[in-house]
Amino acid sequence: MGAVAVSGHVDHLTITQAVPQGPVQWPLCLGSVPALASAFQQRPEVRAAIDQAVTGHTAVVLTQVLSGGGGVGKTQLAAAYAHQALVDSVDLVLWADASEADQVIARYAIAAHMIDVPNALAGQTGEQDARAFLQWLATTKRSWIVILDDITDPDAMQPWWPPSSAWGCGRVVATTRRQDAVLSGGGRAVVDVDTYSAKEADTYLRARLKSARAEHLLDAQTDALAEALGYLPLALSHAAAYMINEDVPCADYLLRFSSSAARLDDLLPRHADTEGYGRHVAAALLLSLDVAQGCEPVGLAIPALRLAAVLDPAGHPRDLWGGQAVIDYLTAYRAPMSSPDGAAPVSSTQAKAALRLLHRYGLITDDAQAGFRAVKLHALTARAAREHTPSGEQREIVRTAAEALTELWHKGVERAVLQTNVESLNDFAGDTLWEVEGHHLLRWVGRSLSDRGLATAAVPYWQRVSETSEQLLGRTDRKTLLARRELAIAYLGVGRSKDAFAVFQEDYAYDAEALAGTILKTRQVAGSKHALHKSESAADSLKLMEDTLEVRERLLGPTDPATLSCRAKLSISYWNAGKQSQAISMMKLVLKYQNQELGIHNSDSMATALRLNELRREHKRRWWKPRPDPSQP
Known part of the structure; x- marks a missing residue:
């Protein structure tokens, strides 16, 4: 085996082979296999799905694409397979950073010379050496596993997938956040990797803190903290490191995390990643956004994600993206590079295409089979997107979301789904929802509580709405009187007649007069937005x-x-x-x-x-x- 020197850009990459230094020493590990994080979770259910996928395909070599959003632990799972291969004395373990196809080609070319592939000749291009290496994988009787980590451009990777092994002794594992159909071609199986389960998250936190002799940081809020972090492995890793470094127990960290003034940059800081588990969370979650912004439909990825981020992470209907409110918003905030003259409005087809674009890049999940909860995104993805939204755009985003939800309400979308989406919007918007005349959604949600037999929940809900309306609009405003009316009815619904009577008595002096003066004839003017x-x-x-x-x-x-x-x-x-x-x-x-x-x-x-x-x-x-x-x- 000879020393290897690499020179030139990959298009003209050449490999210069030095004097051989002796035969290859098997087994061989090429590339930097990441160390397993402290308290690494084996995730037996996911591993079982990966292993079962092998038997479900006729191809001898199965390339498993571990697809999922940033921070769900795909790289760590792939690393676990690499480490197990080393334990099992697999002849060749090759780890390649696949974020760019050029890096994969370079890794293959170097591997070709490291293992003395016959057709890898000094002076020829890197691509020629890489193809020689792929041919060797197809024909060798030696066992091998190739890990392609973080594929960002599936189309560019198409010529560089390892081939089937003639002797059935090779395996490929790939990771990506993309959801492109091309990934499942060529005999490859796609295995979806989600966040931790609640049990896995709890086990991880306890094991991680125990390993750092910080068990005293565990308390009654441990489970609540894992839930607040959305069971995201990367976020749990950062949070645990932060708590260990700052000696902060789970309850205190949860309070900081729940604060509307706190930012992910502070709560999940880069320096907290003590063991190289992954990138800073916000950066990891939004890494693909700039790339997606330049893909068709160009210029819509960023405004679309910012809008989705103010809705319920658990899901909203796909129909929202065909409504006029969303189309108008995307037209107004589409990146200038995509429409220099600003004259071309976004179509409903393009709006839905933007949704699929975000899905392909792993920033959201668009699943038609999920019904009214078809469009989902991780809570931390939503939070990171909101924190990176310019303040000047927030008001229009709130207005658009309110109008879009109003459109869905009139279409008869399931009330429970609309309720959680209105609540998410209200949590983000606060007073802005009232300023853009979107507070009618709050009344609709309150009424739906009573309609669905949730009278007990209706009382505190209407108390909050009444207090907010009085604070923002005044005690005698019609909208405040409407909210207080609903509060009185909610009191009656739970048998609190005296409280209901007290509300009506307080409003008796002016409610009828104030309301009678507001009833105006309304003409339906064609094309009138209001x-x-x-x-x-x-x-x-x-x-x-x-x-x-x-x-x-x-x-x-x-x-x-x-x-x-x-x-x-x-x-x-x-x-x-x-x-x-x-x-x-x-x-x-x-x-x-x-x-x-x-x-x-x-x-x-x-x-x-x-x-x-x-x-x-x-x-x-x-x-x-x-x-x-x-x-x-």
């Missing part, structure tokens, strides 16, 4: 007065002055909303009760009778049309 919101506001106000009347009637009785006053104002509101027949019927009922309780000669009864006659005359004038006189030309 027509729907105006219509909903009028409907909300009517619903508030109807519910207020119902509760007063239940608690005070139908003839109580407060009940009659509310009924009279609801009648006027019906009239202003274009519901003349309902207005007249309501006013007739008011007069009936007043005549019973006060007498027909009472001034209030007489005033109501006069108003009822006015409504009837106006209604007749609007709807009665005289027949045309046939004698007139």
Whole structure:
């Protein structure tokens, strides 16, 4: 075996072979196989899936592509196979960084000279030597395993996959975050690698801290911490190192991590990666984003990920990406390089293509079989994307998400799915959701709690919404009164009648007057973006007065002055909303009760009778049309 010198760019790479130094010493390990991290988890279920895939294919050599998002432990699993091969005295263990095809070619070329491949000749190009090495893999009787770590360009790797072994003595394991269909071709099996299970995460944290003699950092929040980190192996590794370095127990770290002011750069810092487990988490999760931004549809990957990041990591419907709100947003924030004149709007096809692009690069998961939860992303991916979103874009992202969820709500998407997505948006947006007129989503979610029989959860929910509305909009604002109405109804739902009555008593002085003044006629103007919101506001106000009347009637009785006053104002509101027949019927009922309780000669009864006659005359004038006189030309 001779010493090897490599020179030149790979396109013109040449290998200069020195004087042979003797026969190859088998077994041989080429490349830097990563050390297994402290407390490495064997992950028997994943390993079983990988091993089982071998028997499920007719090809003698199986290339297993361990596909998954950044930080799920693919490289560590591949390293485990390499270390086991060394223990088993496999003749050749080759580890290659496959982030660029050029690096793989160079590694193959060097290997060809290191093992004295007959066709690897001094002075020829690196590609020629690499092909000679692949031919040797196909024909040798020696056992071998090739690890291709972190494939980022599957198309460029196509000519450089190791071939099938004629003697069945070779194996290939590859890792990638890509989800391209080409990866499953050529007899290769794709094995999905997900995050740790809850049990694996707990086992890892306990073993890692024990190995560092830091068991005192374990406490009752250990499981909660693992859940907050999304069971991501890389994040757990960084967090454990941070806790050991700073002597911070799980509960304290969880508080820091949950703080909205804390950033991943601080909580999962690069210097905490004491054993080279992987890159800094935020960098690892977003490593592919810049590359994806330059792929078709060009310029949409970054805005699409930023929008997805404010929704529920557990999933949202694919239909969201075909809606007008999302299309308008992507058109506005598409990278200038993709449309210099800014004239070409993004189509719904391109919007959905952007979704698939993020899926291929492992930044999200787009699984049609998951129904309304089709589009998912890891919580740390979402957090990293949010932290890297410019503050100037956040308001428009919140507006877009609110409008997109509104579109889905009217399409009848499953309420539980919409609820979690609204909650995720609200957690990110805070007051901004109210500023962009998206707070109607909060009311819809609250009502859906009651509709789904979750009355106990509805009370604290409406308490929070009422307090926020009062703080931002004022005590007498219509939206605050709407929220307090819902709170009173929630109280009734759990049998707290006194609390419900107290809310209505507090609002009695001004609620009907304030609401009656807000009922305005709404014309549906074709193409008006705000027509729907105006219509909903009028409907909300009517619903508030109807519910207020119902509760007063239940608690005070139908003839109580407060009940009659509310009924009279609801009648006027019906009239202003274009519901003349309902207005007249309501006013007739008011007069009936007043005549019973006060007498027909009472001034209030007489005033109501006069108003009822006015409504009837106006209604007749609007709807009665005289027949045309046939004698007139």
